[in-house]
Amino acid sequence: MSTSQPEASRSADDRTTPDALLHTCPGTGVAPEDLVMATGRDITPANLEWARRKLETEGAAAIEKLLP
Template sequence: MPTSQPGAARPSPDDRATPDDLLHTRTGTEVSAEDMVLATGRDVTPRTLAWARRKLAEEGPGAIEKLLP
């Protein structure tokens, strides 16, 4: 049994698209080393925090954008 009603308008793909401002992770707040580690799905350890600090120092807070969709 169909759940849609005949003649009902289907939303266009543009109506279902996620707005660009929702696709970015930056919220205007500072990105921490812990944020970077968690974005990779790894456990927060001294080793992963050191990696994240180096990554942030080299690439800045925009580095997290490369890790998240």
């Protein structure tokens, strides 16, 4: 589809983000803060400790379970 077409005339499918762009990239390093924020929790010492333990056991893929 051409990008010169006005937004109002595009179908709803043209405005959605492609699935391939929604996935995270675990190879870039996931910090405990990232995991806590992905759950919608506040960054507190207890939540950071939970995230550290989860990252130790599941690795960076732990965030993939929370994000598409």
